[in-house]
Amino acid sequence: MHHFQYRGDDLYCEEVPVARIASEVGTPVYIYSHATLTRHFRVFDEAFAGVLHLVCFAMKANANLAVLKLFSDLGGGLDVVSGGELFRGLKTGVPPQRIVYAGVGKSREEIAYALKSDILMFNVESGQELRLIHEVASGMGVRARVALRVNPDVDPKTHPYISTGLKKSKFGFDIGHALEEYEAARALPSLDVVGIHHHIGSQITEIRPFVDALEKTAALVRTLRERGTEIRYLDVGGGLGITYKDEEPPLPAEFARALIGVIRDLDVTIVLEPGRVLVGNAGILVTRVLYTKQTPARNFVVVDAGMNDLARPSLYGSYHAIQTVRQVSGRPEMTVDVVGPICESGDFLAKDRGLPRCEPGELLAVMSAGAYGHTMSSNYNARPRAPEVMVRGNRYHVVRERETFEDLVRGERTLDELG
Ligand SMILES: Cc1ncc(COP(=O)(O)O)c(C=O)c1O
Structure with a gap:
């Protein structure tokens, strides 16, 4: 609508x-229509009303300050992927505790800026990045909250350029090696391992790939807990598609019902990173x-x-x-x-x-x-x-x-x- x-x-x-x-x-x-933006945010947010959640708008989709302010006023946070996006978000007044930071190529300066800003967490994409965040945080005398972005190897059935969760993609840690990576992260004293993240792609018009990915990640959360790593935030990324022509993507309520069905027993805060579907x-x-x-x-x-x-x-x-x-x-x-x-x-x-x-x-x-x-x-x-x-x-x-x-x-x- x-x-x-x-x-x-x-x-x-x-x-x-x-x-x-x-x-x-x-x-x-x-x-842009203010009423449409408001409605889209509310419908999406309300779909998850039954569980602890945070909607972090993926501002790569639309970074206009007026749009960011509108979502922030409605209770939203941000998914950022660069120092520049973080700057725009903070400038708009989005509380840093509602900002998550993904991206395969975070620089030392960007990491330091995000630490200084005290964002909610880094969604970390490689072992070298983990070590760099640790190094920068210990140099600053702070602790960095991190989630590991895992690659669940699920085909989102969308355009190849916007598929991000396949084995061959550059994003995240291979899910098969995630347990060792979590062990490595826990051994770094300036890191607080608080979460797990995945994002499988964009303009996805079926529920199944979302559920398949979440089942894999949820299983990993259970194993991690058995081994003593407490996961508080489960970030499921974005990707819900929209109608450009004749696509019939799931409604936010159906999407939410399917995801909540998988994680209801997990006692986590679910973080969502919708971009396209909101704007x-x-x-x-x-x-x-x-x-x-x-x-x-x-x-x-x-x-x-x-x-x-x-x-x-x-x-x-x-x-x-x-x-x-x-x-x-x-x-x-x-x-x-x-x-x-x-x-x-x-x-x-x-x-x-x-x-x-x-x-x-x-x-x-x-x-x-x-x-x-x-x-x-x-x-x-x-x-x-x-x-x-x-x-x-x-x-x-x-x-x-x-x-x-x-x-x-x-x-x-x-x-x-x-x-
Ligand atoms: C990590 C991450 N989160 C969220 C999104 C937003 O995706 P969408 O606009 O399809 O919701 C993207 C888009 O590429 C992304 O890379």
């Missing part, structure tokens, strides 16, 4: 016409048609948003529904490629898509763009990154300004300037 609906012929976000935002803020522009359908990317162009082979709609603004179609071949912001009846439908201005043939938002015949100047809404949209955007082809707008009721707010040309060259010097 989201709050991007037509009223008459015009697409609205909550009470605000999308065309008004586009004409006042310009295009391309990301638009994906709470955002759209609005773009303007620049040109339409027919070649003997294809029909193109050239728009002012490119792969630098929304990388997912180019990166994963992902599907995003595209709708005209104003519906005009009686227009013939055409099969088109919606392409951006970037000098790459891989720069497209849709291929072979049926759309009403578009006119230069009209607005298109790229749906389900709230997750891995702006966070994956870049300045490729020296294109300033798009602004982000949050709509609440009948008002909208620019929560991130459009970058300027000056922003593009900030911090750069020619050798002449440097003398």
